[in-house]
Amino acid sequence: MTEQAPKSKMSSNKQQKEDQLFNSRVIAITSGKGGVGKTNVVAGLATSLAKAEQRVVVLDADFGLANIDILLGLSPKHTLEHVLRGERVLEEIILEGPHGIRLIPSSSGIQEFTKLDTSAELRLIQGLQRIAGNTDWLLIDTAAGIHNSVIKLLVAAQEIILVSTPEPTSMVDAFAMVKVLHSIDQTKPIWLLINNALNREEAEETLDQIQAAAQHYLSKNINSLGLIPSDNHLLQAVRQQQGVVDLFPDSPAAKAFQAISEILMEKISLKKDGFNAFWKELSQV
Ligand SMILES: Nc1ncnc2c1ncn2[C@@H]1O[C@H](COP(=O)(O)OP(=O)(O)OP(=O)(O)O)[C@@H](O)[C@H]1O
C-alpha cells in the first residue's frame, strides 16, 4: 500500500511543479558579419550547458545555410518545414545529440517564422509548448547580417549573444547590428562575445571598442561575455563532426566555452513561460 501525502502538501508540490513548468531562457546567437563562429559558439555552449545537467534545445534558424546539425554530428531526415506543412509533429523531427542536446533542424525552404499562416503557426506553437516543460535553454543559431527575419528573431528572444572577431570588418558590422537592434528595442540585453582572438589583449581591445562605441553613440550598455581564443582544436573537431568540448575538453576553446556557460547560468535568469513569451512576441513583430 502506498502512503498518501497530506492534501495540502500535495497541492503545494503541484503548485511548485507548475511554477517551474515553463520557465526557460531563450537566447539568440547572432553577428553582423558572417563566418565569425556563431554556429560553433552555439554548439560549444550547448554542449557545456548540457554537460552541466542543463536541458538544452537548439533551434537552427539559419534558413539559408542550416548547418549546426553537422557540428552536432546529426543528420536530420525531416525539418521544421515538415512541421509547418503539417506532415510531422515537432517531436518527430527533433534529434537528440550529445549529452541529450535536442536539435530542431531547419532547412532552406523556410522563409520566415513571421509569415506563417495560422494553422502552421498553431502547429509550431503547440509543439513548442509541449517541449517547453522540460527545457532550460533554447539557443537559437541565426543567419548573419541585418535582415528583417533575423532582427525579428532577435527582438523576440529574451537576450542576445552578439559574436564578433577582432577583425575591423566584423567589429563595424557588430556595431551596426547593435544600432539596428537599439533602434527597435532599447532594453534588450546584449552580450558581446569575441571569438577567434589571437590573444587576450586583442580580445579586450575589441570588446572595449565595441562597448565604447555603443556607449558613446547610443548610450547603450553592452555586457561582456569574454572571449573564445583562436584554437586549432576547434577546426579539428569540426572536421570530425564532433564538438570541441567533447573531443578536446582541455583545449583552450573548450575551457572558454565552459567558463562562458558558467557565466550564462549565473547571470541569465529563468523567464517565466519563456518559450511562450518568445513565440507570442515573434508572431506580433
Ligand atoms: N575559435 C575559433 N578558432 C578557430 N577557428 C574557428 C573558431 N571559431 C570559428 N572558427 C572557424 O571559423 C569558421 C566559421 O565558423 P562558423 O560556421 O561557426 O561561423 P558562422 O558565424 O556560424 O558562419 P555563418 O555566418 O556562415 O553562419 C569555421 O571554419 C570554424 O571552424
Ligand SMILES: [Mg+2]
Ligand atoms: Mg552559422
